[in-house]
Amino acid sequence: MEYNFRTIEQKWQQHWKDNETYKVSNSSSKPKYYVLDMFPYPSGAGLHVGHPLGYIASDIYARFKRLKGFNVLHPMGYDSFGLPAEQYAIETGQHPATTTEKNIATFRSQLDKIGFCYDWSREVRTSDPKYYKWTQWLFLQLYNSYFCNTQKKARPIADLIHKYATKGAMPKSGAPIPGTHFTADEWNGYSTAQQEEILAKRRLAFSAYGEVNWCEALGTVLANDEVVNGVSERGGHPVEKKKMRQWYLRITAYADRLLEGLDRVDFSDAMKEMQKNWIGRSEGAEIDFAIDGGEAPTLKVYTTRPDTIFGVDFMVIAPEHELVAQITTAEQKEEIEKYLTYVKSRSERERMAEVKQITGCFTGAYALNPFDGRKIPVWIAEYVLAGYGTGAIMAVPCGDQRDFGFAQHFHIPITNIIGEHYNGQEANPTKEAILENSGFLNGMVMKDAMGVAIDKLEEMGIGKRKVNYRMRDAGFSRQRYWGEPFPIVWKDGVAYPLDEKDLPLELPHVDTYGPGPEGEGPLANITDWVNLSDLTPNPSPKERGAAAQTLPGYMNSNTDEWRATIANAKAHRHKPTKEEDAMWQAVRNRQIKNCKFRRQHPIAGFIPDFVCLEQKLIVEVDGGYHTTEEQQQFDEAREKWLAENGFRMIRFTNDEILGQMPIVLQKLGEALSFGEGLGEVNETLKGEERQGEWVPRRETSTMPGYAGSSWYFLRYMDPQNEQTFCDRTVSDYWSQVDLYVGGTEHAVGHLLYSRMWTKVLYDLGLIGFDEPFKKLMNQGMIQGSSRYVYLLNFNKNEDLSKELQTPIFISEGIYEKNKNHKYVKGTELHDLIKEISIELYDEISTWGDYGFENSFTINRIRVDVNFVDGFELDIEAFKKWRVEYADAKFLFEDGKYICGSEVEKMSKSKYNTVNPDVLVDKYGADTFRMYEMFLGPVEMSKPWDTKGIEGVHRFLRKLWRLFFDDIKGKVWNDEKATDAELKVLHRTIKKIEGDTESFAFNTAVSAFMMCVNDLTDLKCNKKEILSPLLVLLTPYAPHIAEELWNALENSGSVLNAAYPVFDGKYLVEAEKEYPISINGKMRTTINIATDAEETEVKEIVLANEVVQKWLEGNAPKKIIFVKNKMVNVVV
């Protein structure tokens, strides 16, 4: 009877399915254990051998815990919303829902083959309305909550509103700041829009107008962690900064708690470190420096080193800093403007690529050192970021390398405050130096001086302690289709949440996936869905355009003329400037009835930046395009024509747009027939006064990929609940995820977001724990091991006759020996060619070794690893794969074609992926599972190598033969086990249990092999030994274990068997083979009774002839005896 893994595995997989063996109950007398895998994004490429590594590890652990008597929750699902499906839809026209469904089916069948113990009745899909109903609901919880700075936790926004309405928001001391502080009466007098504007500053999910990472190619904004080196993480498209209205999660409010929580979870140091770096907490001080000359306000800087204040030689502020214009002196104005132009011209990517370049410009202004009155020049420079701290720094060149470089570059004198610690060659950021040249801080050690300096600054009222974070609030909206729609309706410029009973807000079906107008997502194209039907619909474009219908050169002109005009105008459209974008952002969302702004809409061949046809109002933003005389004449002609035809024009400068948007909106509003401003601050509107003028509109962006994954571990607990996202009693039972397994790539994205959501839910009392994952295990990446063939190219190829142009591939060894040669003649290669073509050899022999560069080159071509056995190429398979090489000739070494190799990321495009299905078909799931574990420690990255899988397969067959012989059939028996056999068993129990518990699955597999080898040697086929061994094996190789368990006539499933209990008595030995070292070097071993005492052992050791030989008749200097370990004789 042979080990027929195909039949066995199929049989048991079906059996487990039919019997719902892996179904888990939410109530049990057993202790609970929650093992979770990071759920996959179902990509079209399917699984490769790298994906299941973590799943196998967690599956083993889940099964192990089950055998050890736990009620184990081990679910699986799909993170099925996301960009790739949508990109694919754009390319192929297939609906994301369709491709996602298909991909999930592929994943599922691949997963099923490996024999995982998931409870599939709990499957979740983030793109399922039944699931995202609760994602939307949770978003509303975030929207309806704020972070209370006193209690350091989330609370309902209603509490805050109540406080504002009854007590207002007044400062504890000092004068109230307009815009920040208000009384209850003032609050109650505010319009909804005004109140909302204030509340948006506190909500945990809020919308704001700010700088975002805009990716033109993807047509969406991205979160900071989705941007890598200035390009998008997915696809590698350029990313630029853009001002847009976006939704955000206030994750910064949780910065400290996210840091603190790391102390209470079992994550790797690397993982914790990554999160800490991302949060980037730093402690320091904000210091106000007066500007020399008086009028200007103070310059606020942030520093972590207030102790170095006497070493400040200059100030640097960000080019975007609001004070730049104000403090720049007349004589420096030109220089500064030149520099600002330069800065603006540089893309994010250029800045990143040229970090080392030192640039900057002096403003002409001086700040004053508050302690010694020293005049400090104020510079602007790119290296100071507007978004961090106060956007201004005090530069201490003797202590900071960047400041040092800057000072050197611009020849700014450097003050030394740290004596000999500063060598004049480079900065020294020490905190240990004793301060000099530092006024009242002289003689103090720097780290002690920090506190003293801050105290003094606080006392003087010009500084205070301040903690800063590098982390920003997380962008939460995407201009995409395939994501959760926001349960939000915009009305009168105010975001209104949907009622809970209206959830889920389902994603409407679309047929095209192109972006909506002007940076909006595809949803904006579905007007039926976007504009709410029970309210006045927006006029159609035709109606809106009616006002312009009678214009000469417009729609009433004859068709051909109109078309030509339009074509000409369209051809001259320009890429909008940053300012125009900002303007557009400001007007486009104002769905003002009978007043819609169009952008670069042609009118009689002119292209105004913006036009409202209904009101015949043109808005021009000065982009600086009209510089030539010709253009100016054109402008004049245009204005004349427009004026004659009843158009009015209003112009804004770029500076107005960027710096004074409220004023712009005010002016714009006045220019419209309403005669009022469009709003007060930014784009917040006087909603109530405008009531009826605005069309309610759904939010058209969708939530990002991490929305659904931030809470999925909770839904698994209670997946079918239609009343709530997860019943509190259920989440109290399952509580935290005990073991979370996944890759490191989610270190700062998903893991931070889900930790934050968990904390919010905890604060709101919806769950009972505030860290989602108790222990995190990161599986290593399985890299691909790519294979190459070497194609020989003769530069004189065209001179060769056709039949001599056959492609020639040379084996790796030949390549290595010849790759550095330029000329074939005289090389080993030359001689080898004789073997495959005497004609070619003769031809080459006629070539001189002069007259042309390089008579040959060698191309490396990737070859599919599946055609390579180790390093040896399967020539026939290769020829079939690349038909253009069907006639190719091969130069062998030792009769084989050996490929070159390189370790790199596993990916389809590199032809180095290995599909688990192939291996499962060939060796079976059990072999595959054990081999993946046997490769090495799970958390380590390693290249995949299929070769070794044979060894594991042989092991399973050898195990099988302990039960059944190919010829004799059944060989297992009911005989009584011997001590030696019991010793093997219990040694194995101990090892397997310990290794499994500590995730050392690779050594556990070794232990199984040793055990089977030993039992084979002992000719042990006894059920007494084999039965417990099968239980040990179940987590690793569940199919064969179940089959043999049943073959042994055991009752029930091995999955429900009791885990064997280790008994140390079987391992007790009377004698031990002691290693005997001479001077620490092992020379021999001696069998000595384990209970022998030191004196006795010493006697035995000294009597040993090997020891005698090494002693050469001398007495030993010393004898070290460690009981049950070793003996060391020092000579």
Place this chain on the structure above:
RNA sequence: GCGGAUGUGGCGAAAUUGGCAGACGCACCAGACUUAGGAUCUGGCGCCGUGAGGCGUGUAGGUUCGACCCCUAUCAUCCGCACCA
């Protein structure tokens, strides 16, 4: 530059508290069985050396009776962050 991790045979790796370095497996070599072998079994397998023996865990030191393991310095590779004041 900062932070984290890893360096051990031809290869993947093991060594649980400082105590026999290389378990287990791959590859390879020799042999047995066989019509055959990409099946199975037996033996060998760190390097140098015929041998005794010497050397050996990235490199250089140190602590120790004894170091892959602890300490110091240094090099290399991988991962993460990167003008964060």
